[in-house]
Amino acid sequence: MPPASTPPPGAPAEIAPLRAEVLTWFAANARDLPWRAPDRTAWGVLVSEVMLQQTPVVRVLPVWTAWMARWPAPSDLAAASTADVLRAWDRLGYPRRALRLQECARAVVDRHGGAVPRAESALLELPGVGAYTAAAVVAFAHGGRSVVLDTNVRRVLARALGGVALPAPSQTAAEVRRAAAAVPAGEREAAAWAAASMELGALVCTARSPRCDACPIAARCAWRAAGYPPDAHAARRRTQAWTGTDRQARGRIMALLRDAARPVPPTGIDAVWPERDQLRRSLAGLVADGLVEELRGAAGPSGYRLPVSPAR
DNA sequence: AAATCGGGGCG
DNA sequence: CGCCCAGATTT
Structure with missing residues (x-):
């Protein structure tokens, strides 16, 4: 088992300059989100990540702000009435996330003395925290090294490295390996790469109409180089029914x-x-x-x- | 691997 | 009206 500072094996040589371009772009274009502010707390980051599971940033913003003002620490949420928690969750969707977040607060209090753990393995044991959220908390709350692979990063890597329009409908093992190989060796650099690659996917390398003219790695993008071939999985993607369900x-x-x-x-x-x-x-x-x-x-x-x- | 689980906004 | 959004959990 190599130490965390050792570069991951199999990292392609072209990944380093690509990362540098994305990091430079991020320094000038990062959104000013409250869960990224200097006064953020690890718990605030965790709360934001749970709220952001399948819910767009613009809808999370007002709810997160009111939520953190009301329940700033895990102990506050742990002691709250569940009815109040569900009302504060409002219409973010998937309200079971709100239940799990309160359970998560109690687990943080009971198992970790009220402090959000730093170890990814401990984070994964928390209710409502899966692979993505655990990795995100490691990177964004603690500045640690992890493989952050959300829908944005998946798309960026699928295009820039894979040369395809969109990643497969469900995450593959090969995808995780490719993402792991792209993470810089150092903790600080890895955390910055996680934020920057996600932000590029959210603001430039979007699903609908990517702004390739504003992309810092357009010249290195395999999808662009291939002439923007269409999504091979398009026929198999089906929208989830809603009305009448x-x-x-x-x-x-x-x-x-x-x-x-x-x-x-x-x-x-x-x-x-x-x-x-x-x-x-x-x-x-x-x-x-x-x-x-x-x-x-x-x-x-x-x-x-x-x-x-x-x-x- | 597939199904379940909200809700809204945009092209 | 289809598509997408910082996924997790259960079967």
């Missing part, structure tokens, strides 16, 4: 309960969705997920509300 029904119910000041009776739930069987299935799913609390009366459910107390 359980997910939409769940969203309706959550929106109703977020706005309700008191428990909503079953008839109130019925009013938000036309098909009763689907509604009941969706509601049962929310209860099973811990996102909704069912109040029992003498003759069945009497009402529904967001969980008041932490479900410990």
Whole structure:
């Protein structure tokens, strides 16, 4: 096992100048995001990463700001009412992330004394933290070396190194190896590369209409050199259905309960969705997920509300 | 490996 | 109206 300062084996020789161009570009073009500010905390970075899982930056910004003002430390979120947490999550989507974030706060308090761990292995043990988020926290919260491979970096590497329009629908082992080989040896440089390569994907090397005229590595881009061949996986990508799905029904119910000041009776739930069987299935799913609390009366459910107390 | 899980904004 | 967004978890 080589020390962390040893360059990864198999790094192509052309990666170094490419990285240098991206890092220079980043120094002049990085967005001024609050979770990157000098006064950021490791917990604030972790919170931002969870919120940013499948949710665009512009929608996370106001929620993150209010969230961190209200619950600045893991211990604050751990002690909060889950109903308050779900309301503050608002419409970021995938509200189970909010539950896991609160569970994560408790785990940080219980296992790590309230300090976000530095070890990637410890981060991976936290609820709601997967490979990407663990690597991101290592790099962005602690300035450490990790392989940060999100949708942006995947696309940048697929184009610049792979010569294809878009990466495969799901991440491949070869992709991870290529990304690992591109990470600089030093901790500081690796963290900077993670931020810079992500930012390039977010601002220039975008999925829709890449701004190749503004790209610092256009001259080194394999996709450009190949004449911008179209996406080979295009036919196999299918958009996730939304209208009429359980997910939409769940969203309706959550929106109703977020706005309700008191428990909503079953008839109130019925009013938000036309098909009763689907509604009941969706509601049962929310209860099973811990996102909704069912109040029992003498003759069945009497009402529904967001969980008041932490479900410990 | 595939399915599930929100919601909104933009071309 | 399709597509995409700093993915994780479960099956």
